[in-house]
Amino acid sequence: xxxxxEIIKLIQKKHKKAIIEAQxxxxxxxxxxxxxxxxxxxxxxxxxxxxxxxxxxxxxxVDFLPYKRKPRFDVVYILVSVDHxxxxxxxxxxxxxxxxxxxxxxxxxxxxxxxxxxxMFGIEFEGHPDLRRILMWPGFEYYPLRKDFPVKGFDFDKKxxxxxxxxxxxxx
Amino acid sequence: xxxESYLPEGFVLTTTLEKLVGWARGNSVxxxxxxxxxxxxxxxxxxLAHYDIARFGxxxxxxxxxxxxxxxxxxxxxxxxxxxxxxxxxxxxxPKWVIAMGACASCGGIFQTYAVVQGVDQVIPVDVYLPGxxxxxxxxxxxxxxxxxxxxxxxxxxxxxxxxxEDIKKYCIQRNIPEKIEAAI
Numbered sequence: 001x002x003x004x005x006e007i008i009k010l011i012q013k014k015h016k017k018a019i020i021e022a023q024x025x026x027x028x029x030x031x032x033x034x035x036x037x038x039x040x041x042x043x044x045x046x047x048x049x050x051x052x053x054x055x056x057x058x059x060x061x062v063d064f065l066p067y068k069r070k071p072r073f074d075v076v077y078i079l080v081s082v083d084h085x086x087x088x089x090x091x092x093x094x095x096x097x098x099x100x101x102x103x104x105x106x107x108x109x110x111x112x113x114x115x116x117x118x119x120m121f122g123i124e125f126e127g128h129p130d131l132r133r134i135l136m137w138p139g140f141e142y143y144p145l146r147k148d149f150p151v152k153g154f155d156f157d158k159k160x161x162x163x164x165x166x167x168x169x170x171x172x
Numbered sequence: 173x174x175x176e177s178y179l180p181e182g183f184v185l186t187t188t189l190e191k192l193v194g195w196a197r198g199n200s201v202x203x204x205x206x207x208x209x210x211x212x213x214x215x216x217x218x219x220l221a222h223y224d225i226a227r228f229g230x231x232x233x234x235x236x237x238x239x240x241x242x243x244x245x246x247x248x249x250x251x252x253x254x255x256x257x258x259x260x261x262x263x264x265x266x267p268k269w270v271i272a273m274g275a276c277a278s279c280g281g282i283f284q285t286y287a288v289v290q291g292v293d294q295v296i297p298v299d300v301y302l303p304g305x306x307x308x309x310x311x312x313x314x315x316x317x318x319x320x321x322x323x324x325x326x327x328x329x330x331x332x333x334x335x336x337x338e339d340i341k342k343y344c345i346q347r348n349i350p351e352k353i354e355a356a357i
Contacts, residue, residue, distance in 0.1 A: 136252070142286075144286055151284070152284055152285060156284070156290070160289045160294045162255040162258050163255070163258075163346060
């Protein structure tokens with residue numbers, strides 16, 4: 001089990017230019033990389049003998065709209081090495097309308113979480129084999145986990161008619 | 173054994189047809205196997221040995237809506253699930269009853285969000301609202317007894333189960349069913 005600082009050092013040694021920021025939080029390393037270098041770094045993390053991150057636990061995103069940050073979103077990858085028993089939180093920054101390279105080619109478990117991020121935040125993944133909505137029905141117009149979307153939605157007080165989405169749901 | 177042992181041979185009992193039919197319907201209300209969230213766990217507990225819904229003649233949870241009389245909407249109804257719930261309700265043959273079990277099914281409960289239907293009465297007609305989060309099995313039994321009461325005291329003319337031609341046309345247009353099938357119905 002390598003220490004967080006050692007993991008950060010290993011990544012910094014190989015991909016100095018790709019890293020925007022690297023820090024340690026409660027024993028786990030957090031590394032923020034540039035979006036266009038993401039695949040390169042991920043491949044290195046997976047293949048390097050001392051790191052060997054062979055399990056992608058989750059892909060998720062954070063919306064920084066209230067902070068008026070640019071680029072707006074963080075896409076977060078949580079990686080675990082089963083062999084070495086250490087983990088890494090990898091982040092990349094993306095603005096509205098931009099695409100992120102999909103890591104499906106490296107970890108097959110990226111399939112559903114990336115669809116979920118697309119469904120909830122509207123971030124598109126380039127190279128994903130089947131980028132459809134996963135939680136909401138097809139034809140739903142909004143991205144619910146974005147900060148500018150009200151929790152109650154836009155038709156909360158209206159009577160709900162299931163016939164409006166019947167075709168879309170059964171077509172799935 | 174029963175009432176017949178107190179009566180002379182060749183006995184006759186007089187009652188109304190409504191009461192006889194209501195008595196039969198009310199004592200064998202078969203629910204549909206249908207759970208949406210945590211309330212379904214309480215529904216299962218109700219059907220097991222400790223609370224034993226069999227005492228009320230409702231132990232037969234049917235996996236097909238075509239064989240059941242009662243729909244227990246047990247849990248949170250999401251908007252994505254609502255067309256399926258409506259379809260299941262329509263497939264239950266008359267007479268049919270609906271219990272909205274729990275806060276979520278009754279009014280949306282704690283889920284005041286974009287994805288949850290705020291009460292199943294927006295989708296299907298509800299006979300008994302059962303509050304609680306989740307309600308205890310005793311609560312579900314109380315709701316079932318309300319349904320039984322309703323079934324036993326129901327007048328035939330109170331139940332609007334006569335399907336008119338207009339209803340069929342409306343249904344066919346809604347579901348894009350061709351007119352040939354319409355004639356078959």
